[in-house]
Amino acid sequence: MASICQGKSSWPELLGVDGKCAVSTIERENPLVEAIIVSEGSSIIENFRCDRVWVWVDKDDIVYIVPVIG
Template identity: 85%
Template sequence: MASICKGKSSWPELLGADGKSAAATIERENPLVKPIIVPEGSGIIENFRCDRVWVWVDKYGIVYTVPVIG
């Protein structure tokens, strides 16, 4: 589905990065999306949106899943 969205749609290079830094990088690389930091174990809305990127972080604030548009 990400192919219907404009701009960069995934950030595998951010695995292991600090969540806040990752969010800033995502905003810089695709200003059409809003990164949302989500702590591990949290619930999310599962609808698809081209203007949102979930940034999943562990208890230390480190990204543990590739951030993608959705």
């Protein structure tokens, strides 16, 4: 589904990176999206949006799921 969105849509290289650093990288590489940090175990709205990337972080603020547009 991300293929309908403009710009880079997936950031597998950010696995294991600090969440704030990941947000900066995502927003720099695709200025059309807002990257939002989400703590492990949190609930999110599940609608698809081309202007949003959830950045899932663990208790140490490390990205543990590949960030993708959605």
